[in-house]
Amino acid sequence: MARATRLPAEERRAAILAATEPLVMQYGREVSTRQIADAAGIAEGTIFRVFPNKDAVIDAVIEEAFDTRQTVASLMAIDPDLDLSTRLAQAVEILEARMRRVVAMFGALRGSPAPPPSSSAHESHERRGRESNAKITMALTAVIGPEAASLRIPVEHAADLLRGLVFTVTHPAIGATFSDEPPVIVDIVLHGILTPSTQESRPC
Incomplete structure (x- = not known):
């Protein structure tokens, strides 16, 4: 194998994680460091100059999949000058991509043996989950915010x-019978389940 190009530590770490994620999706925790090295185009020993062991690589991949920073950044980048329906459709696409990635990761790791987490690690994971949800809600609030005065409920x-x-609608165990097309979801959120004629005739 040709010698890998020398990269700064953070870039090397990111490259290893990017190469490992598809392998984890396919093999779960049974993926080998040889497979990771081949996918990353590096010598196997290079992995251990960045991570202490294989479990640390896989744990970092999982952490990366659950990280909300890219999702939040993508939501915040939605053009506020677009109409609300278009902004929400773009937001739904971003959220669906994150959800599918997380679900795929869960599916790949189901049944794979993992080191039992400590109680402090479990609490930390739950706290990060709550914080992640709060950050996504804040980003969505910014997307919807320009129309706040037109809403029937708080933004x-x-x-x-x-x-x-x-x-x-994205979770395979829950929403299999409902369309996950962004325009359909946006229409339900903005207009509910009544037909337009029913909405017009509804008493105030």
């Missing part, structure tokens, strides 16, 4: 509603 509640609906 934060609308953000939670959208996030919850995307979770429901």
Whole structure:
């Protein structure tokens, strides 16, 4: 194998994680460091100059998959000058991509033996989960915010509603019978389940 190009530590770490994620999706924790090295185009020993062991690589891949920073950045990059339906459709696409990645990771790791987490690690994971959800809700609030005065509910509640609906229709065990097309989800959020004629005739 040709000698790998020398990279700064953080870039090397990122490259190893990027090469490892598809392998974890395919093999779970049974993936070997040889497979990781081949996918990353590096010598096997290079992995251990960045990570102490294989479990540390896999744990970092899982952490990366659950990290909300890219999701939040993508939501915040949505053009506020677009109409609300278009902004929400873009937000749904971003949320669905994150959800599918997380679900795929869970599926790949199901049944794979993993070191039991300590109670402090479990609590830390739960705390990060709550913080991640809060950050996504804040980003969605910014997406919806320009129309806050036109909403029937607080904008934060609308953000939670959208996030919850995307979770429901994207999760394979829950939403298999409902369309996950962004325009369909956005239409339900904005207009509910009544037909337009029913909405018009509903007493105030």
